[in-house]
Amino acid sequence: MYATVADMRSEGVTPAMAGDTRLAVLLEEATRTIDKVTGWHFEPRSATLHLDGRGTPSLWLPVPPIRLYRLALYGADVSFSKERLVVVGAPVGAGFDGPRLTFRHGRVFPRGEGNVTVGARWGYTEADGTPEGRTPLAIRRACMLLVLRSLSPLADEDSLEERTRWRVVEERTREQSYRLDTVRPAVRPLTGEPEVDTLLAPYVKPSLPGAA
Secondary structure (H helix, E strand, C coil): CCCCHHHHHHCCCCCCCCCHHHHHHHHHHHHHHHHHHHCCCCCCEEEEEEECCCCECEEECCCCEEEEEEEEECCEECCCCCCCEEEECCCECCCCCCCEEEECCCCCECCCCCCEEEEEEECCCECCCCCCCECCHHHHHHHHHHHHHHHCCCCCHHHHHHHHCCCCCEEECCCCEEECCCCCCCCCCCCCCHHHHHHHHHHCCCCCCCCC
């Protein structure tokens, strides 16, 4: 989940409004919604993927790798040391243009269907000084706002006013700050919630070659 029950309590959601179990369910639903509309996931998850080689040195990936623990071609393990392989993944930094693996020294990923096996920890995370990084703050906030929307439906004018009491005005970290009450760029609808869509828009997965 991209936020916790404790996060929601800190926003002012009381046990009378929603118990811990219900909040956990709503947070899971919000996390799945964010994954669906952005095309990424934003926390470390372990998985082994079977990908198609394209006969090129680079293999574009469907999600950023955080840490590789296996690379195999046609089932045979190959080295993924830094001397042999460049990994573009997470924690995501400046200039990130898509997740991929690139062989050094002219080696290629042979063309084939499902012939490349990559076992890794995966996820679009941002740097926080830890090896795996953290869920981006904007994603965490979007998750919380989706839950608040569920607790206070837009159809109810009074509950809308109640819901917006918790709207964050400014998120600040050591590196950056941004305001949400004044900056409202036009964005493609994702969830039907403009404030949430503004947060999610920069994280929508672009079209990447060979990484459907």
